[in-house]
Structure formats: structure tokens, C-alpha cells
Amino acid sequence: MAHTGTSARREFLAGCRDEAPLLLGVAPFGMIYGIAALAAGVPAWLAQLASAIVFAGAAQLVIVQMLAAGAGFIPIALTSGLLNLRHVLYSASMAEYVRHLPRRWRLLLAYVLTDEAYAVAVLRYQQRHAAAADHAEHTNATADLRHWYFLGAGFTLWAGWQLSTAAGLLFGTTIPPEWELDFAVPLTFIALLTLLLRERAGQAAALVAGLGALAFAALPYKLGLVAAIVLGLAAGAWTVRRLEQAR
Structure with a gap:
């Protein structure tokens, strides 16, 4: 029992360690959200609560920007829903790895399943x-503690997002405009792409998403990007299944 606890702690800390470098891009991103929320007239307490409950950076940023532009409830709901559609495919991709876990674990991991946590986990x-396929005795639910790694990665990102949101709310008005923190958004996703391109599934997803973005660039309301995301994630999931069948 003590050995299992030690191994779980080791997995959790490994997830924290591997997620930590991505906070370099997430921290300015969270500050941008906090600044934008205040600019849109959102109370600081509500903006911070949204980061804790919604925990969806891109969607939160788009929501406050649309609020500032005077958009109505339905356009905001549709836009944020489309942006978060990719999380359904993230869940489908991770389902086979976590389906043996109790419901409480699956709910907790679903809450921390974001772009950055998914990329690492x-x-x-x-x-x-792949290694477990050659050592089947290590694949039982008792020995498989990778969900602790997943939790460590997700918790690190969650904590970083809360702190960066708070920093934006507290100090956003004192940050010089010439700092241009907007660079954090593309930087974050470039870092994710670098991680995912190590695997064939990530390479397939990137290729299909890139082609999709070009093919659907003319769609209104930037729906071409949403279509590209869906196609890319579907290609990645299909590649994973094909590789597993080939083993």
C-alpha cells in the first residue's frame, strides 16, 4: 500500500513537472483574460469565479471580448460552444485510457481536460x-497509475490559470501597453503543437487541420477554424485507432 502511494505521488509530481513549462505561455494568456474582463465591465470576483469553474481560456477570452462588443447571449453561447467542441474529441481520445477508473475520477479528470493538459497526458x-503491450502484467487497474500523472498536469495548469487571472485583475491596469501580452495566445498553441508533433497521431492531426484551415478560410465568423479543429482531432483519433490495430 505504501509503495502504491509513493508511485501515485511520483506520477502526480511528474505530471506537474512536465506541465510546468507550458505555464510560460499560459500566464500571460490568463493576464490578458483578466484585463479584458475588467475592460468589458465584468466584476473582478465574477471573472475569477469563471476561471475556477469554466476553466476554458480561449472561450473565456472570446466571451468577454464579445460582451465588450455588445453581443447577445445566443451568439456568445454558440461561439463559446463551438470553441469548446474540440474537448469532446479530447474526451473520446482519452476515454480508452480512463474508462477503468471510478466515476469520481473520470469526472475530476474531465474537469481538468484542457488543451495543455491533454497534450501532455x-x-x-x-x-x-506501447510498452505495456509487451508487459501485460503491468496493465491492470491497480498498477496503472497514469491518471495521477494526468491529474498532476491538469492541476498545475488549473493553479497557473487561477494565479494568472488574479494577476491580470489586480495589476492589469499597471502593465505598460507596449508589453503586448497578446503574443501569449499563439505562443501557447505553438508549444502544444511542438509536443504533439512527436507522435504520428499529432502529425496527422496537424496536417489535416492545416489543410482544413486553408480549405475553409472563407467561411464566416471564423467557422473555418472550428471545422479545421474538428477535422484535425478526428484525423488524430483515427490514426491512433489504426496504429493500435496494427500492433
Whole structure:
């Protein structure tokens, strides 16, 4: 029992460690959200509560920007829903790795399943999944503690997002405009792309998403990007299944 506890703690800390570098891009992103929320007239307490409950950076930023522009409830709901559609495919991709866990664990991991946490956790599962195929005795639910790694990655991102949101709310008005923190948004996703391109599934997803973005660039309301995301994630999930069938 003590050995299992030690191993779980080791997995959790490994997830925290591997997620930490991504906070370099997430921290300015969270500050931008906090600043934008105040500019849109959102009370500081509500903006911070949204970060804790909604925990969806891109959607939160778009919501406050649309509020500032005077958009109505329905356009805001539709836009944020489309942006978060990719999380359904993240869930489908991770389902096979966590379906053996109790419901409370699946709900907790679903809450912390974000772009950055997915990018780190899925690599851990894929790398060790191949090794476990040759050592079947290590694949039972008792020995498989990778959900602790997943939790560590997700918790690190969650904590970083809360702190960066608070920093934006507290100090946003004192940050010089010439700092241009907007660079954090593309920087964050470039870092994710670098991680995911290590695996064939990530390469397939990037290729299909890139082609989709070009093919659907003319769609209104930037729906071409949403279509590209869906196509890319579907290609990645299909590649994972094909690779597993080939083993």
C-alpha cells in the first residue's frame, strides 16, 4: 500500500513537472483574460469565479471580448460552444485510457481536460501503452497509475490559470501597453503543437487541420477554424485507432 502511494505521488509530481513549462505561455494568456474582463465591465470576483469553474481560456477570452462588443447571449453561447467542441474529441481520445477508473475520477479528470493538459497526458498514455503491450502484467487497474500523472498536469495548469487571472485583475491596469501580452495566445498553441508533433497521431492531426484551415478560410465568423479543429482531432483519433490495430 505504501509503495502504491509513493508511485501515485511520483506520477502526480511528474505530471506537474512536465506541465510546468507550458505555464510560460499560459500566464500571460490568463493576464490578458483578466484585463479584458475588467475592460468589458465584468466584476473582478465574477471573472475569477469563471476561471475556477469554466476553466476554458480561449472561450473565456472570446466571451468577454464579445460582451465588450455588445453581443447577445445566443451568439456568445454558440461561439463559446463551438470553441469548446474540440474537448469532446479530447474526451473520446482519452476515454480508452480512463474508462477503468471510478466515476469520481473520470469526472475530476474531465474537469481538468484542457488543451495543455491533454497534450501532455496523452503522450504519457501513448508512450507507455506501447510498452505495456509487451508487459501485460503491468496493465491492470491497480498498477496503472497514469491518471495521477494526468491529474498532476491538469492541476498545475488549473493553479497557473487561477494565479494568472488574479494577476491580470489586480495589476492589469499597471502593465505598460507596449508589453503586448497578446503574443501569449499563439505562443501557447505553438508549444502544444511542438509536443504533439512527436507522435504520428499529432502529425496527422496537424496536417489535416492545416489543410482544413486553408480549405475553409472563407467561411464566416471564423467557422473555418472550428471545422479545421474538428477535422484535425478526428484525423488524430483515427490514426491512433489504426496504429493500435496494427500492433
